[in-house]
Amino acid sequence: MDLTKVYPDSATDVSHPDGVDLRATVPGLLKMWDRTTTGTRLAWVAFTIGSAATRSRVGQWVLADAIRPREGEAGKRDHEEFPAMPVLWKT
Template sequence: MDLGTVWRISRPRRFVPDALDMQGTVPGELRLWHLTTTGHWVGYVEFAVKAGDQGGVRVSQWVMEDALKPRTDSPARK
């Protein structure tokens, strides 16, 4: 999942290494797809946002389809 597509920013203000990384690419678990009233597909995804050396913060939310792509690090599910 591309966090930079989920949370777009105009430009960085400064670099803070121990803060939340809201622009990286992270693995996620897609729970379901749903169609919006505007005809766009969104996925309900569980993922972690990294926070420096402190691990990450677990998040579950709806994400527009253009921020999602199939994972290559896990086997396909049937």
């Protein structure tokens, strides 16, 4: 999952190497699909986020463009209502 699409970060000149990297792509597990009231596709994803010192497993709705198929899984269907949508990496 592309964290830049989940947590837009306004970068500054200050660097915190031990902080949470919101520019990373992290593995996750796609749990379900839904749509917003305007038709935008959403994915409920479980993933781990954190820094060098802390890690936390979270689950949340993300826009569908924040996820991509795990390598070798591009043709699999996770939900019949969205047959063209990808599945995520499994952790």
